[in-house]
Amino acid sequence: MSIWEYANPVKFMRTSGAVLPWVVAGAAVCTVTGLVWGFSTPDDYRQGSTVKIVFLHVPAAMMAINIWVMMLVTSLIWLIRRHHVSALAAKAAAPIGAVMTVIGLITGAVWGQPMWGTWWEWDPRLTSFLILLLFYIGYIALWSAVEDPDSAADLTGVLCLVGSVFALLSRYAVFFWNQGLHQGASLSVQSGERMSAVYRYPLYLTMLGFGLLFLSLLLVRTRTEIRRRRLAALQAREMRA
Amino acid sequence: MIALLKRDLRLAIRAGGGFGLGVAFFLILCALVPFGVGPDTSALQPIAAGILWLGALLACLLSLDRIFALDHEDGSLDLLATSPLPLEGAVAVKALAHWITTGLPLIVAAPLFGILLHLPTAAIPSLLTSLLLGTPALSMLGAFGAAVTVGLRRGGLLLSLLVLPLYIPTLIFGTEMIRRGQEGGATATPLLFLAGITAGVLALVPFAAAAALRVNLR
Amino acid sequence: MIELGKYAGAVLGAYGVSLALLGGLIWQTLAANARARRELEKQERHG
Numbered sequence: 001m002s003i004w005e006y007a008n009p010v011k012f013m014r015t016s017g018a019v020l021p022w023v024v025a026g027a028a029v030c031t032v033t034g035l036v037w038g039f040s041t042p043d044d045y046r047q048g049s050t051v052k053i054v055f056l057h058v059p060a061a062m063m064a065i066n067i068w069v070m071m072l073v074t075s076l077i078w079l080i081r082r083h084h085v086s087a088l089a090a091k092a093a094a095p096i097g098a099v100m101t102v103i104g105l106i107t108g109a110v111w112g113q114p115m116w117g118t119w120w121e122w123d124p125r126l127t128s129f130l131i132l133l134l135f136y137i138g139y140i141a142l143w144s145a146v147e148d149p150d151s152a153a154d155l156t157g158v159l160c161l162v163g164s165v166f167a168l169l170s171r172y173a174v175f176f177w178n179q180g181l182h183q184g185a186s187l188s189v190q191s192g193e194r195m196s197a198v199y200r201y202p203l204y205l206t207m208l209g210f211g212l213l214f215l216s217l218l219l220v221r222t223r224t225e226i227r228r229r230r231l232a233a234l235q236a237r238e239m240r241a
Numbered sequence: 242m243i244a245l246l247k248r249d250l251r252l253a254i255r256a257g258g259g260f261g262l263g264v265a266f267f268l269i270l271c272a273l274v275p276f277g278v279g280p281d282t283s284a285l286q287p288i289a290a291g292i293l294w295l296g297a298l299l300a301c302l303l304s305l306d307r308i309f310a311l312d313h314e315d316g317s318l319d320l321l322a323t324s325p326l327p328l329e330g331a332v333a334v335k336a337l338a339h340w341i342t343t344g345l346p347l348i349v350a351a352p353l354f355g356i357l358l359h360l361p362t363a364a365i366p367s368l369l370t371s372l373l374l375g376t377p378a379l380s381m382l383g384a385f386g387a388a389v390t391v392g393l394r395r396g397g398l399l400l401s402l403l404v405l406p407l408y409i410p411t412l413i414f415g416t417e418m419i420r421r422g423q424e425g426g427a428t429a430t431p432l433l434f435l436a437g438i439t440a441g442v443l444a445l446v447p448f449a450a451a452a453a454l455r456v457n458l459r
Numbered sequence: 460m461i462e463l464g465k466y467a468g469a470v471l472g473a474y475g476v477s478l479a480l481l482g483g484l485i486w487q488t489l490a491a492n493a494r495a496r497r498e499l500e501k502q503e504r505h506g
Binding site for chain 1: 434
């Protein structure tokens with residue numbers, strides 16, 4: 001019994017079908033509870049009620065980065081071991097990652113407007129997220145532009161590798177370009193000392209919820225891709241017959 | 242390899258204005274900017290470095306799809322792939338040819354256009370060094386993007402979408418270097434970063450580009 | 460109802476836009492999945 005057995009599409013379809021209801025239920029419970037709990041937290045003495053945005057902003061931003069890392073791992077698995085499910089999972093994950101990045105950017109802008117007095121600040125964190133969004137868009141566009149599915153998987157895999165290096169490089173370059181002039185740490189979890197438990201626990205819950213939400217969306221989308229691939233294969237066989 | 246380089250250069254010159262077009266585009270861009278922001282020195286001087294680098298970036302982007310497209314159409318790319326020359330080497334040579342036909346003329350013309358944009362003469366050495374160090378990376382990354390999109394029918398727009406984000410670090414350090422040169426500050430740090438990025442790109446990206454080409458030629 | 464104070468617009472806007480985006484993504488995912496399943500079933504029955 002090894003993890004590679006799930007690279008078999010049939011096995012993947014069976015297992016993911018069995019697991020899916022539980023993941024969806026967990027995602028729904030954690031996200032909804034976490035958001036409602038977060039929404040009912042008391043106002044922060046400095047940020048007022050805008051502190052509630054954190055329960056969307058931080059999990060979305062966290063997922064935006066994690067999804068790219070997951071795409072990098074699955075692309076590597078595809079390029080090295082040629083497992084189709086892996087490539088399809090990377091394809092399925094990209095739009096979710098892009099939406100998470102957009103949510104992170106928008107909630108950040110809406111929070112920044114009353115707090116920093118501006119919708120957009122060319123701050124390293126915000127800028128590197130914008131760059132991440134560009135990489136997501138390029139990746140998705142390349143997937144949809146290449147017709148042959150295996151070539152598309154190969155090309156996007158290579159793009160994902162190069163893009164990862166450059167996304168990281170851009171992140172450090174951006175820090176060099178414009179030192180952050182604002183409170184960066186107030187948003188991160190590492191500042192747990194400054195973030196009181198009232199906010200921390202619902203935040204953990206929404207982070208878990210977003211993770212499960214991503215997992216359930218990913219499973220469904222990968223199943224969709226497998227079905228589409230099978231449909232294309234059947235149609236091709238019919239054409240030949 | 243040298244034969245390939247000579248062939249590419251000859252083709253670029255014969256195709257008419259291989260050298261000139263990028264520079265002409267660069268000139269038009271530099272001439273249009275003052276219409277957009279106003280002719281005042283106070284308005285132009287702070288953005289001159291950025292405009293020059295952006296102009297170089299876009300001029301480079303314009304000619305990227307020609308790196309592989311023509312050879313792909315007439316089949317000489319397949320010959321290259323089956324020749325004893327490693328495809329990585331062929332990609333590097335093609336990027337070099339692209340750099341000689343677009344990057345080098347831009348560098349020669351840049352000081353003139355810098356004067357048009359009221360760039361202080363003190364900044365011209367750093368302008369030249371930054372372009373000299375940065376543009377090879379632009380050509381190499383562009384060759385990667387061209388390799389990825391070579392077989393696609395509407396590759397042009399996708400090419401810029403894929404390649405421009407990869408140019409961000411080079412752009413940042415390039416303009417930062419000119420800005421520091423303009424203020425008479427120490428340019429060593431951005432210079433080292435710029436050189437480091439270019440060296441890394443030249444060493445690693447040919448492999449990615451060759452891999453993408455092999456996929457497209459399959 | 461929870462008192463949101465002067466930032467009500469910002470908070471509700473952020474939640475509204477984010478939930479709308481997530482909802483759109485979920486809807487698109489489910490719709491695409493349903494369509495792929497339908498077409499596959501049709502093809503398998505047919506062929």
